[in-house]
Amino acid sequence: MTTEQPTGQPTEQPTEQPTGPTSPTVTVVSGGVGAARFLSGLRDAIDPTQITAVVNTGDDTVLHGLSISPDLDTITYTLAGVTDPVRGWGLVDETWTAMGALERYEAVRPAGSAAATRWFNLGDQDLATHFYRTARLAEGASLTEVTEEIQAAWGLPIRLLPMSDDRRTTIVTTADHGDVSFQDYFVRLRHDVVTTAVRFQGPAALTQAARSALVDADIVVIAPSNPLVSIAPIRSLDGVDDLLGARRDSVVAVSPIVGGEALKGPAARMLTELGHEASVVGVARLYASIATALVIDPVDAHLADAIVAQGMECIVTPSIMSSPEIARELAATTLNAVHN
Numbered sequence: 001m002t003t004e005q006p007t008g009q010p011t012e013q014p015t016e017q018p019t020g021p022t023s024p025t026v027t028v029v030s031g032g033v034g035a036a037r038f039l040s041g042l043r044d045a046i047d048p049t050q051i052t053a054v055v056n057t058g059d060d061t062v063l064h065g066l067s068i069s070p071d072l073d074t075i076t077y078t079l080a081g082v083t084d085p086v087r088g089w090g091l092v093d094e095t096w097t098a099m100g101a102l103e104r105y106e107a108v109r110p111a112g113s114a115a116a117t118r119w120f121n122l123g124d125q126d127l128a129t130h131f132y133r134t135a136r137l138a139e140g141a142s143l144t145e146v147t148e149e150i151q152a153a154w155g156l157p158i159r160l161l162p163m164s165d166d167r168r169t170t171i172v173t174t175a176d177h178g179d180v181s182f183q184d185y186f187v188r189l190r191h192d193v194v195t196t197a198v199r200f201q202g203p204a205a206l207t208q209a210a211r212s213a214l215v216d217a218d219i220v221v222i223a224p225s226n227p228l229v230s231i232a233p234i235r236s237l238d239g240v241d242d243l244l245g246a247r248r249d250s251v252v253a254v255s256p257i258v259g260g261e262a263l264k265g266p267a268a269r270m271l272t273e274l275g276h277e278a279s280v281v282g283v284a285r286l287y288a289s290i291a292t293a294l295v296i297d298p299v300d301a302h303l304a305d306a307i308v309a310q311g312m313e314c315i316v317t318p319s320i321m322s323s324p325e326i327a328r329e330l331a332a333t334t335l336n337a338v339h340n
């Protein structure tokens with residue numbers, strides 16, 4: 001069966017899907033690309049209306065006066081089936097006319113101005129999302145409200161919630177460039193610099209909607225996202241670690257590290273530079289206080305005992321989401337870890 005998505009691109013829908021009362025309610029603590037792929041698999045494994053994602057907004061930035069929420073948008077586009085499959089962010093078949101046209105203004109930009117910035121690529125279609133979000137925020141809507149509207153515009157059955165309605169920003173301290181914003185580190189510096197610390201700046205209030213989602217869900221999954229810059233900003237909000245710790249028996253994490261490498265991005269390098277172990281055991285140490293089980297890939301099966309020694313159960317299953325079927329199987333196995 002195929003269904004038309006808002007852009008007119010057909011996406012395959014699962015043929016058999018548990019519905020209604022058989023599906024548990026699941027909240028996924030989410031970063032960007034890895035979480036988006038996991039959520040796609042979960043959407044195919046259970047009734048999607050039972051799923052909520054609490055999404056990192058520490059990566060959010062303002063460029064050209066536009067409010068940009070990369071992790072929310074990556075999840076939205078991925079679930080809508082329109083994300084660029086190679087980049088993992090932005091839209092497939094995107095054009096870059098507006099970015100190119102900015103070149104004219106670079107010549108006249110005064111020193112110190114961030115106008116006409118071109119190191120962060122905003123595609124022509126993607127710009128519409130940022131225009132909409134920015135206009136609605138300027139009208140006084142909260143990020144939670146705007147996210148619900150964007151979710152509805154793309155016809156997504158999964159509920160997306162930003163972690164906070166306030167600007168809580170990830171700051172990366174680098175050896176050579178001092179303190180920089182997350183997107184400066186990730187995109188402008190191509191995460192090819194030594195990091196010495198990460199901190200989160202701004203109000204630490206989890207939204208009430210996100211709090212309820214984390215408290216009330218039958219199962220909480222920590223997505224295979226960077227523990228230090230995607231999951232940690234959410235954990236840095238007031239009360240999050242306490243509420244997850246209090247329901248630890250129904251929290252399961254999926255390792256973003258496979259064979260000592262990150263599935264995507266700089267997680268392995270950051271773990272090492274910031275004093276952790278770039279392995280599934282290092283991930284287990286970071287999550288042992290808030291999750292009862294860690295899902296790892298078969299290439300790391302020899303480390304299962306070391307994970308158990310950290311006080312976590314260990315589930316071994318293919319976790320490199322190279323196909324929708326693997327993502328779906330990973331999601332189903334992850335839920336089974338805590339759902340009997």
Ligand code: FO1
Pocket residue numbers: 031032033059068069070071073074089090119120121122126183186187
């Ligand atoms: N990532 C890049 O590596 N280069 C870019 O120019 C870039 C632009 C961009 C625009 C919109 C958006 O939603 C995401 C974008 N990303 C880009 C991805 C983003 O920096 C990262 O995926 C996350 O912030 C890390 O989770």
